[in-house]
Amino acid sequence: MERMKPKISLYYIVQVGGWLCYYFVYCLLAYMGSGHVSFKLYFAHFVEAILGLMMTQMIRKKVLQRHILEKKIAIQSVNVLLLTVSFALVYAIVYSVLSIIFGLHSPNSNISFFNYFLLQWMYSFVILLIWSLLYFLYHYVEKNNKDELDKVQLASTIKDLELNTIKAHVNPHFMFNALNSIRALVDENPERARMAITELSNILRSSMQADKKKTTTLREELSIVKDYLALERIRFEDRLNVDFQVEEDLLGQSIPPMTLQTLVENAIKHGISRSVEGGMIKVSASSIDTRWQIQVENTGKLDLAKEPKGFGIISTKDRLRLLYGEKASFVLQDLPGNKVVATMIIPLNS
Template identity: 55%
Template sequence: MGKINVRYWACQILGWGIFSLIHIYFNLVVFKEQFDQHGGDTEYLISIGILFFCGIISTHLLRTVIKKTHWLRFSFNRLFLAFIVGIVATALIFSYGGNAIESSTNYSFDHYIQNFKLEKAKKLEANAGLDKVAYYSTTPVKDSLSLKTISDIRKNTGWHRNTQGSWKYEDKTVPIQIYQNILLVALWFLIYIVYHYVDKNRKDQLDRLKLESTVKELELKTIKSHINPHFIFNSLNSIRALVDENPGRARTAITELSNILRSSMKAEKAETVSLQRELDIVKDYLALEHMRFEERLNVEMDIDQDTLGQQVPPMMLQTLVENSIKHGISKLVDGGIVRIVADFKGDNLELLVQNTGQLNGNLNGDGFGIKSTQDRLNLMYQGKAHFEIKNLNGNMVESKVTMPVTI
């Protein structure tokens, strides 16, 4: 058996229950005087119970058809046609099914009303003295007063005698009842369709957000785990050269390289790290690069000690420093300076990486280091963090990151 949809059945019972109570309220409270004229409280309440039951069953059948045929996936034209056919068929099942069930009981309110009107018709006939006259024969009466009385009896009660003298009832409420049920089922259908369209759009939006979140997560992982392979090869070549010349420095260099690789692997899992930890990686990176550039690489640091506990994206500062050496220092015969500054500016943490050199043409840069920094800040801080790179004083390039202070 399938899982019971508690919310659906609760809405069905609540909706049809409210409709039934409104029906009862208007007949037994608002129009009580008219209702008391014919009575039949018990029969009426039983008919309302049948109405409640048939409303749930007929609309549940409609829902079953909707689900089996996947109406919600139809185009607008097909859905509109299905809407018309569905509500008419359901309204007919609702009306005739309810009447059939009610007729099979001894408490049919319709039968009660028909019998009440029949007694009323007989009284009106007797009061007019027509009960002893064969006015229904093939030779009808011509008296105008009698003709009006006969017409009023038929109009007010729905009963009349046929040519054999038998009483016949004309039920004019059935078409009206069907029209009312069509409107009622149409309202149910609209509520059902609108609810499921809204729910479907909400689920689609959630799926879209989950997909976007997954894509962003993958993008961040790709960005964070990136280490320039040329740096690794250069470091290994430098270490190999030191193995014979300076074994102690070679061992230290291996430790520094392993620290960087370990941090790169951990960066995939960590959203942020402390600035202190990031600076430790940067120092290891600079120490390895110093083996290659020697006196051509000069490093200066101006770090506010209060900033060391601030959280920053992992490997971001290292990427900027790597970018400054790759595009700045390495292209200068005499080398230059790499300056790292960390300080507070208002409610923001400001990180600066300055290097000797000059930007050529594109001030925003188009390398991986520049693009990865921009992308990471956009993904993580949603516009609250900023990055810019520019020429400074003619012979210096400055990369600046501004991000919110963490408490």
């Protein structure tokens, strides 16, 4: 089999090509200005181009390490200025030292070495600032284009999956089970039957509205989940234990509608209902730096052949990706002690 050659990214092509153009343009201008070949001057421009390439590479490295492109515009602007000033100073120091070593700074010049250093620092600051602005401008435009594309994809996905979403959240089995449970309560416990009808009504209303908005609050989502689990407890009785551990400060955070409901429903369907003894469902939410996570843990065993390919799991991953990109994630995994946990990590509201 023929081995594939590694693909060179567009950035490196533009980066190296840009500094080569810088070198040749300055050499051409030097020749046109003097009318003769000056290898010393050409070498000086070569050193400038190499230093410029090195400094801009280091600026880019710092930008990626500190995730500056993900921050607000004001913070990006401050970082651009600080990085440019810092690396322009490094550039000026290195170039001035090389000027002494290779004699690039003429001793017959009327300008002092200190002033020569200041000129180099100002010159390099302008060059690096232009590079930084072009670099950030490119990523800013690219991010806006990507956001617009994601919005179009999200709208298209919502439209394409609208019927499937409704079917997934209001499936016939749940409806039949809920109605049968309510019917059994009508004579036995009329008050609880009325509450169950209200809970079912809330779930149906939320399901029908799920495709009309991109996000809802965790408080609203938990309300629907509690109604859903209250109906399921009528069916499972003592076989279903429920535990909520949610940080109060996170109740106002945004979450795609019905995603938590989907995870809880999967936990019932693939975990609790498969066990004669029933089991436990634990819903927890906690903050992690600039993001927060919500977990649904249930008794059971993960069926790798089916569950990761189910509609609920796939739609949850797609909605998180389209809304938050790489800032959000979803993981479904086994835990020791016959448990399965689904974890969503979402950025905190700004």
